[in-house]
Amino acid sequence: MTTSLTDLGILLVEPSQMQAHVVTRMLENQGVRRIAVVTAGAAALDSLRGGGGEGLVVISSMYLPDMAGTDLVTAMRADPDLESIPFILVSSETRPQVLEPVRQSGACSIVAKPFTEQQLSRALYAAADYLNPPEDIDVADIEGLRVLVVDDSIASRHHLRRLLEELGIERITECVDGKQAVGVLQESMFDLVITDYNMPEMDGRELTEYIRTQSWQAEVPVLMVTSEQNMGRLAAVERAGVSAICDKPFEASSIRRLISDALRR
Known part of the structure; x- marks a missing residue:
């Protein structure tokens, strides 16, 4: 990992005083010293907009008094200062x-209740790795790579773009679904395609099948980043010729490793 957990600052969004105490104790056991606790989503957003210093991570419960955890993360991703x-x-x-x-x-992680200190620690290290990417990746001429990102979620595209840019990749094209990606692939050459599975118009499996059977770039590595859990659908994606599959939410280190492996192949 690239940083110590002692460098992290945690904003814990938890309405239950007992649960907040349990999580705080676990965080302290992991060496985290900067911990702030709020009980509602609006208070969390106010605190974040006030500035929380370097290495800030939000840990939130799903059900808050004024909004859901999904609403909180959506609001964060819509704010350029918090995204x-x-x-x-x-x-x-x-x-x-x-x-x-x-x-x-x-999101970096979803930690299921009840959870152990070790499970929380893994999520914290994933957040730390996201905040402190490695200086380089073991792939030659990374700056010249041309990457196509295909995802109907603007938040997911932004998240992937940030990871790619931190690796030194600057030539990134975004598409909102497979149909748009087909048009782009007909006109431009790419070294890597990163695609979601579930998308309107044309999903990730259909896009992969198009690339492998109809595109003039049939050999381009295709990395699928998806929240799809249906094993039958994922098996169909593998048969279509995807190079690798990564679950959402994913750890930054995992996506970097998969990108490196796919490009080597």
């Missing part, structure tokens, strides 16, 4: 339709 702050959701919620906005937001 890059790592967000960790702590919740017992399991319904995919409820968690989907968090997965699409570029």
Whole structure:
């Protein structure tokens, strides 16, 4: 990992005093010393806009008195000053339709209640790695790479763009779905395609099939970053010829490794 947890500042958004005490104690055991606690989403946004210093991470419960955790992360991603702050959701919620906005937001982690200190620690290290990317990646001429990012979620595209730019990749093109990507692929050459699965007009599987069977760039690596959990659909994606699959939310180190591996192949 690239930084110590002692460098992190935590804004804990938790309405339950007992739960806040438990999480605070776990954080202190991990060496975190800068911990602020608020009980509602509006208070969290006010605190964030007031400035929380370097290395700030938000840990939020799903159900807050004035909004849901999904609303909080959506508001953060819509604010240019807050959009890059790592967000960790702590919740017992399991319904995919409820968690989907968090997965699409570029959240670092979703920690399921009840959780252990080790599980929280892993989420913290993922946030620390996101805040402090490595200086380089073991791929030659990274600055010249041409990357196509295809995702209907603007928050997900921004999240991926930030990770790519921190690796030194500057030539990034964004598309909102597979249909738009097909038009772009017909006109421009790319070294890597990163795509979501679930998108309108043309999904990630259909886009991958097009690339492998109809595109003049049939050999380009295709990395799928998705919240899809259906194993049958994911198997169909693999058969379509995707180079690698990464779950949402993903750890920054994982996406960097997959990008490196895909490009080497």
